[in-house]
Amino acid sequence: MTDGQKIKVDGREYFIVDSMQDFRAEDSFIHNDNKLARFTGNGESKKHVGTYSGELGEKISKFFDYDRWGTPHSDPNKNNWKTVNSAQAENAIVSNRCFFSKSNLLKYLTAAKEEYFQQEQVYHDDISAYYDQRYNELQQLSSNPIYFTIYDASDNWDKKQNRGYIRSDDKIWSVWRKLILPSISYLSILKLDPVDDPNSEPYFYFRILLDYQYRSFVHPSISAGEPESDAAEEAQKKAASSTFRQGAAKFKREVHDHMPQCPFTFIKDERLLIASHIKPHAACIKEGRTDQDVDKLNGLSLSPTYDTLFDQGYITFTDNGELICGSLLSPYTWEKLNINPNARNKMRIYPEGREEYLDFHRTHVFQDDISELV
Numbered sequence: 001m002t003d004g005q006k007i008k009v010d011g012r013e014y015f016i017v018d019s020m021q022d023f024r025a026e027d028s029f030i031h032n033d034n035k036l037a038r039f040t041g042n043g044e045s046k047k048h049v050g051t052y053s054g055e056l057g058e059k060i061s062k063f064f065d066y067d068r069w070g071t072p073h074s075d076p077n078k079n080n081w082k083t084v085n086s087a088q089a090e091n092a093i094v095s096n097r098c099f100f101s102k103s104n105l106l107k108y109l110t111a112a113k114e115e116y117f118q119q120e121q122v123y124h125d126d127i128s129a130y131y132d133q134r135y136n137e138l139q140q141l142s143s144n145p146i147y148f149t150i151y152d153a154s155d156n157w158d159k160k161q162n163r164g165y166i167r168s169d170d171k172i173w174s175v176w177r178k179l180i181l182p183s184i185s186y187l188s189i190l191k192l193d194p195v196d197d198p199n200s201e202p203y204f205y206f207r208i209l210l211d212y213q214y215r216s217f218v219h220p221s222i223s224a225g226e227p228e229s230d231a232a233e234e235a236q237k238k239a240a241s242s243t244f245r246q247g248a249a250k251f252k253r254e255v256h257d258h259m260p261q262c263p264f265t266f267i268k269d270e271r272l273l274i275a276s277h278i279k280p281h282a283a284c285i286k287e288g289r290t291d292q293d294v295d296k297l298n299g300l301s302l303s304p305t306y307d308t309l310f311d312q313g314y315i316t317f318t319d320n321g322e323l324i325c326g327s328l329l330s331p332y333t334w335e336k337l338n339i340n341p342n343a344r345n346k347m348r349i350y351p352e353g354r355e356e357y358l359d360f361h362r363t364h365v366f367q368d369d370i371s372e373l374v
Contacts, residue, residue, distance in 0.1 A: 005341045006195065006374040007327055009101055009205060010145050013374055014192035017202060018063055021328055023049060023187040031178040033130055037122045045177060046153035046165040047187070053162040060164055063191060065202065066094045069164045070154035092152050098204040099145035100172055103369055105138050105179065108208040111364075112181055114219035115210075121184065134179055146172045150204075176208060184211045188328060209328075209367055212312045217283040217364050251275055255299035262303040263347040264338075274307040275299045278357035280365065297353045305337070313367040318344075319358055321351040326368040 005016045027039045029047055050060040052069030061067040109131075115121070116131040148170035154163065167173070190205040212218065252275035261268040277284075278298050302310060309315045316324045325334065325341035334341045351358065362370050 004331070005325070005327060007190065007192070007205075007372050008374050009099075009192075009372050013195040014190075014203065014205075015195060016190055016327055017193050018191040019327070019330065020049070020060070020063055020189045020191075021186075021330075023047070023189070025180045025182055025185040025187065027182040029177065030180060030182045031174075033125055033178065034127055034181055035124050036182055037124050039182075045173065046167040048163060049166055050164045051162050052154065052164040057162070057164075063189075064094050064204075066092075066152065068092060069152060070162065094150050094152050094166060095202075095204055096149040097147070097201060098150050098168075098206060099147045100176065100206050101369070101372075102138065102141050102144045102146060103371075104207045105141075105176065106135075107369060108185075108210060109135055109138060109179060111210045111215045112185075114216035115181060115184070115214050118219060120214065120220065121181070127181075130178075137175065138179075141172075141175075145205075148172050176206075180208055181210075181214075184214045185209065186211075190327060215364075217280055217286070219282075248275075251294050251296075251299060254294070254296040256301055258296045259299070259301045259350055261348075262301055262306065263349055264306045265303045267303055272303065273301045274304055276302045276307045276310055278354060279360045280311075283360070283364070298357045300349055309337070310361075311365075313361075313365045315339075316362050316366040316370070317347065317349060317351070317358055319351055319355050321346050321349045323347050324362075324366070324370070324373060326366065327373070328367055 007014050007016055026048065027036050028041070028043045029045070030043060032042060035043070050056055052060060057069065061069065113131065117128045119127065148168045150166040150168050153165040153167035186209055188207045188209055190207070192203045192205055194200050194203065252270075255275040256270050256273060262273055267273060276299060278300060284298075300310065306315075314326050314328055316326075318324060322344040323339070323346075324344070325339060327341075329337075329341075331341075
């Protein structure tokens with residue numbers, strides 16, 4: 001591959017050949033310590049990656065360059081590969097060029113810290129007891145990137161379920177099973193060609209991400225105190241709602257006055273624009289710095305689709321207004337959005353004075369690691 005979006009991981013540049021996004025972290029895959037209270041059972045260490053029949057099967061076969069999902073076969077490295085979970089046949093290696101990045105794992109755990117301690121989901125155990133231990137375990141990982149091998153664990157050909165699974169015996173596989181939280185986490189896999197070796201077999205970059213609403217900067221805070229009565233609680237809610245509406249209206253008016261059009265669509269009709277926070281509203285409130293929440297420099301006028309892209313961290317900006325696109329959307333989606341992810345187009349966002357807010361967005365909201373984008 002000689003063109004397309006590029007990414008730099010731990011100093012090496014790659015072309016993004018393909019991607020498979022949004023593999024949900026099922027409770028059945030999660031380590032026992034992190035399981036939700038509503039589920040039972042011990043789970044399994046193999047990860048579901050799709051259906052290996054029909055059109056979907058063609059997709060995952062092409063992605064992994066492997067077309068024998070769920071069929072009895074011999075492992076080409078059977079003399080030195082551990083046989084697992086099948087009396088009928090050994091499992092074939094799908095790839096030995098898979099890796100995690102230590103920085104991505106640390107970013108995930110930082111994003112999930114609030115959920116670890118507040119636990120909006122209901123877990124079997126108090127997962128806060130594990131946070132420091134897992135953070136320290138990640139810090140002690142020496143190699144970066146962290147390579148591992150995956151193999152076809154779809155040993156259910158007799159059941160005709162056509163469910164594709166992968167598994168690994170490498171240590172990092174058990175590390176990320178302990179790390180992730182069920183239902184609200186997902187796995188993204190990038191298929192990569194190294195820029196410095198165009199004839200190489202592809203690499204597979206495994207990344208862990210967290211649903212936007214569970215990330216630490218938007219996670220709901222614990223109430224400081226209980227209201228004395230139902231009437232008092234209702235009064236608190238009404239007062240908070242009124243204050244929020246007044247503040248939001250003032251914020252939108254000042255943002256629009258300062259930045260009167262969307263830099264993507266050039267729409268100027270205020271009714272069709274959103275005053276998008278650069279540093280999220282929840283993060284400002286948590287810090288007790290409400291001045292940021294109404295500061296016009298903490299806002300951008302964006303059309304709704306582009307507000308979603310920015311608000312949920314698919315795009316971000318440099319301090320001088322250059323657009324930076326992440327790697328979580330397909331080339332087809334970028335094309336339909338009329339965005340070239342390879343171009344650092346300078347947008348008219350009037351960046352002067354926004355450096356603090358933009359830095360927060362790049363560091364905490366943007367879903368990619370900014371240092372990995374070329």
